[in-house]
Amino acid sequence: MQLVSRAHPTLTYAARSDSAGDFRIPGVEQGEYLIGFQHPAMDSLGLSPPQLPLTVLADHPQRTALAIPSARTVRAAICHSSPRDSSALLVGSIRDADTDAPVSGATLVAFWNEIVIGPGVLRTQRRETPAKTNAAGWFALCGIPYDAPVLVRAESPGRASGYLELNFPPMGVVQRDVAMASDSAAIAVADTAAPGDAEPLRRGTARLSGTVLTADRRPAAGADIAVWGTTASTVTGDDGRFGLADLPAGTRMLEARALGFAPSRQVITLASHRTATTSIVLSERVPVLGAVTIYGRKNDLPSQLLGFLQRSHSGVGTFITMADIAKRHPYWISDVLHGIPSVHVGLSRGPGTLVTMSRTVGFDPELGMRCRPVVYLDGIEWSSGSEAFQLSDGGPLGPNFASMPDEVFGIEVYPRASDVPVRYRDPRAHCGAILIWSKPPLKKQPGK
Helix, strand or coil: CEEEECCCCCCEEECCCCCCCCCCCCCCCCEEEEEECCCHHHHHHCCCCCEEEEEEECCECCCCCCCCCCHHHHHHHHHCCCCCCCCEEEEEEEEECCCCCECCCCEEEEEEEEEEEECCEEEEEEEEEEEECCCCCEEEEEEECCCCCEEEEEEECCEECCCEEECCCCCCEEECCEEEEEHHHCEEEECCCCCCCCCCEEECCEEEEEEEEECCCCECCCCEEEECCECCEEECCCCCEEEEEEECCEEEEEEEECCCECCEEEEEEECCCCEEEEEEEECCECCCCCCCCCCCCCCCCCHHHHHHHHHCCCCCCEEEEHHHHHHHCCCCHHHHHCCCCCEEEEECCCCCEEEEEECCCCCECCCECEECCEEEECCEEEECCCCCCEECCCCCCCCCHHHCHHHEEEEEEECCHHHCCHHHCCCCCCCCEEEEEECCCCCCCCCC
């Protein structure tokens, strides 16, 4: 806080607010003053510090309240939006990960999917909107949807951040600074087999250590840890601790997965040759898929679906039924695959998500300790282990199938190639397989 005399500008008083926002300035001479305050949040929001007139009388303690504009006011001023507009605003600064210098002229891009409904059409459409930083590295991105996670990424020639997943409240303002590393500080391990489908995996000299906890603050042992866009992954010890090395600098997304919990993600910022520390909480429990028991005397299902039901009793692989899908209310098929051990659902440069599996042996220079599964749709091979497979609008499942999980009868997941049923085992593949079965068409009733 700062108090400046209007008659004698060199006469100033200053104080710092406590954790409750209260402040006290003793010994102020009587007179007319201007009072204001400074805070990093003001710079992040692109706001000038407010200055208010204040009259101080001798022997009369003066109480005043200072505040920044509401989120609605800030959003309306920056975005020139109407009061009925429910979209959110993202503001912040883009800086160099190692020098902390602002990056002017950088671009922050937000990506999200929208549902398009029309006559005979139900599909998803990829949307994106960019914002440029000013000379101070500050940006403002308007028109962000609030009803779904949004991916953002900072880019400029020769440097980039990782993809970040953010959530926004209705008509809210979210502040997020982003750090980018130059290409000289992070190297691409390799491009994927399908150019343009996925981000190159990167390595660097940054390090990360941390702890994974459950909602009751207990250590989560055996949790899978990965950093998006890198080859780095590990498993937590009995104390919930983990360590990762060879990470690229910049702001990235850390993800933790454990059986019985929904995946948890957290934004982290790394610097070259330094070790960052963090903790991540697995707060949401999810039901673990149990055994499937089928009773009945007669079954008119096609033989392929009967095979699915028979294999579900074998104890090998993971089986997801229509009932399991209905309980999860998924938007994408990839949502159903979240939480399955050894299956990783990550980001793709194209619309949708990229599915990989943990490799039990060997190291792939393109994917590290992960591999691409062979994918079958209704018994037909749609993606071999040498190709990138996307569960997305316009992907190998067709323009509408991937956005309609309620069209799925069941899914089989085999993380190890040796466990894949012989009929669907590809001798060229050294990874597991995913078998997706669609519902049979409804039979027409007589006379209709």
